[in-house]
Amino acid sequence: MTIEVRGLTKHFGAFAALDHVSLDVPGGGLVALLGPSGSGKTTLLRILAGLERPDAGTARIDGVDLASQSARQRNVGLVFQHYALFRHLDVYENIAFALRVRRRPRAEVDARVRELLALIQLETFERRLPAQLSGGQRQRVALARALAARPRVLLLDEPFGALDAQVRAELRGWLRRLHDEIHLTTVFVTHDQDEAFEVADRVVVMNRGRVEQIGSPAEVFEQPANDFVMRFLGHVNVLDAELGDGRARIGEVTLAIGGHNGDTRGRVYIRPHDVELTRTPADGAVAAHVVRVTPLSGGLKVDLAVPAIGSRLRCDLDWKRGTALGLRDGDDVFLSLHRARVFATDHGAAS
């Protein structure tokens, strides 16, 4: 089942929740809508589910225009951010709901519910009410409930948003494995980059109701289409620069930049892991002063003062490199900058 969205637009009063959004989800694909709050991700999901009507544009599932079908007829599985489980029904009846309203025979309902209870590993919890479950268990019940009537597509709104970090990590892996088993076309909304990258095949980066970039996790991370994507996906050093002749001048430092020919003032973006530190002066390196070294889970974060640039920079080192350098607060080091990026369309001032 493919999803095809063309020029979808939705206003709430003067606020443009969606502004000509187009995207494709291939059959069996798992796509993440990634963006900050207010970027239109949830609105897009609600339009696909039939809970909102677009002002303009079309959405099709397998070529069928959704405008011709009510929410009820679409047979779309939707998992709400706060699950929206029926609080007065137990786990069994929550999962059975979609089949009960379709008046399916009792034996068929029972077989399907048991199959899903096994899938979410909550067989012994069928008589519990939602209030008697943990967050992660409710999440899985919501998913089973959405899957019960064998929906054509599955939509998940911030599926792990309300859970604590450890449960979230577990469920991510579980969702990915589940998708690999049942190959259901899936769209999920998240504001968490790690979550999008870990679970999805393709990532749609959204901002202010517009699609900024669509690509695989590696593509959007390695080749961000613009400064918004660059900033949103992880930390970045942003430096004011003079641009021209394929070069950027930042204070006393000159860097080669690929194929930019535009205005003379602009911004240069460098990821913290593209800042290289050495103890001895290397070719083209400039002096820097270590302000603070912070150990993080993946390595060291080093805050640097760089007089030649007239600015502070963040540098990320892996553990091995960090240990080899033996950095301490107040040390003097040398740094060189790699993979500096400049974007033709720069929202810069807006942030």
Place this chain on the structure above:
Amino acid sequence: MGAPARGARMMETRGIAAPLAAAATDEPAWVRRIVIAVAIAFVGAFVLVPLAAVFAEAFKAGLAAYGRAITDPAALSAVKLTFLAAAIAVPLNVVFGIAASWAIARFRFPGRSILTALIDLPLAVSPVIAGMVFVLLFGKQGLIGPWLTGHGIQVIFALPGIVLATTFVTFPFVARELIPVMEAQGAEEEEAAIVLGATGWQTFLRITLPKIKWGLLFGVVLCTARAMGEFGAVSVVSGHIRGRTNTLPLHVEILYNEYEYQAAFAVASLLVVLALASLVARRIIGRRVEAT
């Protein structure tokens, strides 16, 4: 090294917090005693004594007289009419209350705040005025009264008028109970039901109704109690025709005006029993409403 020090600091904080909390809530014993005594004396003087007086007066001439008073044909007819009026008015207000609270809690529409305010109108307006409005509309000199009379329909001094007046004075009760319940619960579960393939009616029966049932029942109890006890509005439209258009409260008044004190209090004791039953029902249901 750090952990014990932190533990000690927490102990200190707790040591300071405890006396502060005690000082804030513990009034001197004599203040407590006076406040409690005032409350009990007030309830005794204004509730228990009159309540006891009703039953004392009702049974003054013995059980037999009590039985005669409440099995008198006029009294029985008043009981029947009271229950009939409530049996029509309460379901009407259940339908209206669900519709109004659904509209107010779920939708944003022009006139929403006006509708919310108007629901309270019967509580603000004197019931006598409400009754007079219906006389103005449906009476012999009224706006649509003559047309109705021409078609053989009598509203004023008949059952329809009593039902109309009862419905009017009791319509806030169900809606007012349900609006906060529906607002607190939000629409997400209904949305989930629709996406899962339920029709509007299935969604209402399977999701909305179970969620609001205790609030609804609470509203129904309040509504019923008021419907059976209503005096002012019904008095204006009923015409006090003994055995035909007298409800229980009106019958009590007539007996009282005819100096039949014992009979008046005997019939009044029926109303008191109904009120006490609704009080017990409210206690029980109110706890369930809070739990949902």
